[in-house]
Amino acid sequence: MRPELVQPVSLARAAASLPEGSPAITPAPGTAAGAWDVEVTGISINSAQVLPGDLYLALPGARHHGAGFAAGAEAAGAAAVLTDAAGLDQLPETALPVFLTADVRRLVGPLSAAVFNSQPQDGSAPLLFGVTGTNGKTTTTYFITSLLKALGRTTGLIGTIEILAGAEAIPSVLTTPESPQVHGLLALMRERALDAAAMEVSSHAISYRRVDGVVFDVAGFTNLTQDHLDLHGSMEEYFAAKAELFRADRSRRAVVTVDEEWGRRMAEAAGTRGVTLSTSGAASDADWQVRSVQREGLGHSFELHGPQGTPLRVRTGLPGTFNVSNAALALAMVLESGADPAAVQDALDRQDPFTVEVPGRMQLVCEAPAAIVDFAHNPDALQRTLESVRRPEGRVIVVFGATGERDQTKRPLMGEIAARLADVVIVTDDDPHDEDEAAIRADVLRGARSAAGQDGHGPLVLEEAPRAAAIYRAVELAGPGDTILVAGRGHEVWQEVKGVNHALDDRVELRTALAKAGFTVPTYDGVES
Template sequence: MRPRAPHPVELSAALAAAGVGPAAQDGLPTVTGITLDSRSVLPGDVYAALPGAARHGAEFAVQAVRAGALAILTDESGARIVAEAARGGGVDLRMPPVVVVPDPRHAVGPLAREIFSGRQDDRAGAPPALFGITGTNGKTTSTYFLNALLEALGRSTGLIGTIEIRAGADAIPSALTTPESPQVHSLLALMRERGLDAASMEVSSHALEFGRVDGVRFDVAGFTNLTQDHLDLHGTMEDYFAVKATLFTAERCRRAVVLVDDVWGRRLADAADVPVLTVRTGEDGGDPAADWTVTGVGPSGLGHAFVLAGRTGEHLRVRTGLPGTFNISNAALATIMVLASGVAVEDIQRALDAHDPFTTEVPGRMQLIGENPAAIVDFAHNPDALERTLASVRRPGGRVISVFGATGQRDETKRPIMGAVGARLSDILIVTDDDPHDEDDAVIRAAVRSGADAAVREEGLDCEVLEVFPRADAIDRAVALATPSDTIIIAGRGHEVWQEVKGVNLSLDDRVELRSALTRHGFSVLSASGIES
């Protein structure tokens, strides 16, 4: 998804404007794009050859040049690889100019900004207002809520996130929560070309760590929460927080909205060097001096209605039809982020009243598949998200039957913690497989189950713990054990449609499996989502 009419840019000028290139280099071409995937090179591109975990991108320079790359951006080791390819090996083409920078990964974002949008003329229109949301849990739902509210206000929107990428009506599935920086900047240029008013983006810690949003400055950045996840990458919660905090600097955003229900949010609000609006959504904690506070929470259908009260006396009446008390937080964050962008309180209230934007379905996020029993698919894949999900779904007189596992080759310390959470909040816990990747699936299940069994034994819990695999069989067992008054929660994978096992992608969609199992056992189901198909 690139602009239909790219604007040629002198590479030397783009490097200078981005502040990443050498002081002077003769013979650089005029270019129209940049990519770090040799398979995605289009004629006129710069090929960014980055060092990878297993191989250097420069090893694919010949493929990129044959596809039409006019220049190569790389480091010194990459330049040597390109030079070797040019000297021998039967290469039958001339290598283009090679631009050597010390850190090409963090150079490619600012350069992509200049190539894709920094030199656009006035015909391209104004860039969309840009919203970025980070945090451990709630990013996806909050971005969908944000876009739904903007659309209720009459704005045209784009989306870059875990589930899909949208530029107006066009949508493609996402491979990463936040794409690599050349794709981010090309998407933003495309949205500008199409005249979109606003765009929402999920900003993961991986995106911040690996420079995927380098060169992007958000109009409003939002923070949901910080709980244990991704410690296989970051090592400690302090390091994880430090990476998240880099979004809330003047270099990356103009203003911010921060949920201050936990200590991480309060620390972030204090540390940010941009104007911040704080939001307190929890009744039992958080910053009592927050700019906006959730009050008057009450049930509304499967969801909740509440009031956002401002310190200066303003009020907003808000409703979300999605189950789960955490969706109150997601809706509050989206509302105040739109307010922070300059929309008046009375305009937001009219849009909330007229369109009910926070009842929009979010694929794989508290997605209701059946009602009797309540059958829900959710993405909860870490201890905090799982606890929030399970604590929010119990119905009077009914049991909670949960099915989940843990992902392979990820933070191993959270596996027994998740098992314990499941045992505390479920009547029946079925431990199964998530995405084992290259790990032994039995070892992963054993770690999850060890936490569940220990909690049952040491805390005297009345929870039946089962181990059933493969995952489709576990979902079927959950439905077979259910009565109409129960709640079945299938957690961990959400919208995902492939399960990776030993390098092989197996077709597996929790929503499809749950719908089939409900039908097989004589229960009714709700209609399939359009997005899901």
């Protein structure tokens, strides 16, 4: 996640580049003033990832202080250590220069930007798109990169499913990596002369300062619905975290979807640097507007009207009207970056870039029955997905659960939504982490059974675990004209139970179950294994 060549930067020069108001850096007692001349070629906040020449940033952690691991960083070749007063007290004896600051975390991003020279002002940095919101971030970033490729651009991607630096794929663990990795990746993309990159920007990434020091050329907002309240506490705090992306020092331009109140408030936060997008089809004074939405196979066609005058004709083969919103946002962001509308229309017509498959996002596994795997893991996403897969004929069978050690209030809400919109509800396990699986299922079942009622006219509600067994049960109940939706995990290939990762891919389990039941399953050589 780093460029091959990094120009060494002295600690004095790196410190001088920090934004005004940053915490001051001073040499620790015993560190000579000449240590400011020490040159570094990288940044690390993890002693196990230190490379020779790195500045090791020893941060306070939930259980341990990073200063306690400074010996490992020194052995790996670190050039210097930056920590706080508490870290200095725990620092083992070291020959490295040691520097102090009041808030190490605040300096991780800006120092990473300075050392890796990730976004120089000489025009060599890739055009950078950032997408935030509760749902749709992954698909929108895939749409952006697909459209840019159709325009002949070379692209990078940083997101939940994978990280791409041109043709090279790097497995992704976090929606947004830690700040040194982000800046290292941006510098790597610049070194490889990529034209543009798209990045998912989660509220965690903003709150934990993983995108500090990054400036987005165009930032986009999808929507805001209940999720991550275990971190943020309230929707107001959740909104405030997302709004940080639209500050003037973080994004030069913004496209904000204003289909609901949170979006309208986000547009206010973006101010004059932002333009608005309406995807509801209703009358609107938004700068960009989706109109003439028509069902076309599993997907939709539509028109995007905007300041360019002539509307653009667009289609996406991905199911769900929410993918119309995702496609419209991606398109508006690319146009706001300066792309020529005529060239964009030509690319839309010739290459159909919004029909790109997004792993685990409305991913079609089988057509009869229609079998779909999706990442829907919160109430709004589950509702939109269930509404989108309903067909005139046939039943909807949904398999889903809830994640352990996360917002518990959404569990019964998701159960209620499933019971209201599906014909068969199979409640199973998601990632329980260290929480009791049966207790999580009970929370979801409470909402489902409450909505199903006792009159016998509601959906069939079942509890089935483990998850693979629930998927097999859904296939057993399905006929060729039905729709099976396996929701919540999408592209994920591991299930965490009591600290142990178990191999589990919903797409693989669904394909296997369908084949064993005698259904015709298309061959696939995609990402899952």
